[in-house]
Amino acid sequence: MLIKTNTSGFDHPNSSEITPQAIYQGRRELIKLMATGAAGAALASWAGRQALAQTPPKPGKLAALPGGKSAVVGAVTLEKITDYKLATSYNNFYEFGTDKADPGKNAHILVTKPWSVAVEGLVRQPKIWTLEDLLKLSPQEERIYRLRCVEGWSMVIPWVGYSLSELIKKVEPLGSAKYVEFVTLADPKTMPYVGSRVLEWPYVEGLRMDEAMHPLALLTFGMYGEVLPNQNGAPVRMVLPWKYGFKSGKSIVNIRFTDKEPRTAWNKAAASEYGFYSNVNPAVDHPRWSQATERRIGEDGLFAKRRKTLMFNGYEAQVAQLYAGMDLKKLF
Ligand SMILES: Nc1nc2c(c(=O)[nH]1)N[C@H]1C(S)=C(S)[C@@H](COP(=O)(O)O)O[C@H]1N2
Numbered sequence: 001m002l003i004k005t006n007t008s009g010f011d012h013p014n015s016s017e018i019t020p021q022a023i024y025q026g027r028r029e030l031i032k033l034m035a036t037g038a039a040g041a042a043l044a045s046w047a048g049r050q051a052l053a054q055t056p057p058k059p060g061k062l063a064a065l066p067g068g069k070s071a072v073v074g075a076v077t078l079e080k081i082t083d084y085k086l087a088t089s090y091n092n093f094y095e096f097g098t099d100k101a102d103p104g105k106n107a108h109i110l111v112t113k114p115w116s117v118a119v120e121g122l123v124r125q126p127k128i129w130t131l132e133d134l135l136k137l138s139p140q141e142e143r144i145y146r147l148r149c150v151e152g153w154s155m156v157i158p159w160v161g162y163s164l165s166e167l168i169k170k171v172e173p174l175g176s177a178k179y180v181e182f183v184t185l186a187d188p189k190t191m192p193y194v195g196s197r198v199l200e201w202p203y204v205e206g207l208r209m210d211e212a213m214h215p216l217a218l219l220t221f222g223m224y225g226e227v228l229p230n231q232n233g234a235p236v237r238m239v240l241p242w243k244y245g246f247k248s249g250k251s252i253v254n255i256r257f258t259d260k261e262p263r264t265a266w267n268k269a270a271a272s273e274y275g276f277y278s279n280v281n282p283a284v285d286h287p288r289w290s291q292a293t294e295r296r297i298g299e300d301g302l303f304a305k306r307r308k309t310l311m312f313n314g315y316e317a318q319v320a321q322l323y324a325g326m327d328l329k330k331l332f
């Protein structure tokens, strides 16, 4: 998202921003989760995932997914996976500041335990889910997805989670439920920018029910084989690879089923710039910049070429039918 920040220069995060302790801490959390059996096999082999983050998988050969490969096609393993350090130090998480380096510096104070997600609204089975219950609901899978930010950059990240549809089926939405709203944490005690006027808090996102049921929509608990670092939306977030990054709400506390299109945080802030759908679309420019190309984070050399942005971020074959007959220039 872009408010007043200058995006022309990408700051290379320096490696000291990622403390060995932070990585170690993440690993310890993972080991604890694995000890309770909650994390599932997909979170195994942290070292393996780390290695994966440094060396691109060999063309033509998919990296083995310890948790069992997903039945849905979402993998983009032929592309180099974004370096872990970049994915955890160049973030958008405005509750912790508007600079890309702010979340990595400030989010360590976020308290992610205990955590629960209230599932409510137009469902037969409303319930407050503890994080532990959520982790046990379905086996975790590793999914390598592109994430394209509306500001014009992208990353390739091995996320860990399961399809949101698993949870939706469990809570039995009523026939009247047409949308799903995601409300994320707004804790002024730990989030320095909650209370600032950059956005209306809490950060809210939403999907149409059929989008939310799409197997690519990932309820996400981990990345690179680790539990999510706080700056990436611990302990649970969405990842919607065919939509601009801001649709993928972080640190979710509430999932609400409604009959009305949710008013989302960015739509409230600038309706002419951020629509409800926000599908990645190279043919629909942002009012202030083109969306035709993108910069892959980590490819920032003087001679690095910008990449062509792909329709639905490259997931057109999987998701285009959701939008058949819609005018995507109007419903952007
Ligand atoms: N709660 C919350 N979720 C959020 C945001 C935010 O500011 N607050 N930023 C969004 C934006 S603009 C992007 S691009 C992605 C970035 O995710 P990443 O930092 O894990 O790459 O998170 C999204 N989720």
Ligand SMILES: [Mo]
Pocket (backbone or CB within 6 Å): 001, 092, 148, 149, 150, 151, 244, 245, 246
């Ligand atoms: Mo974004």
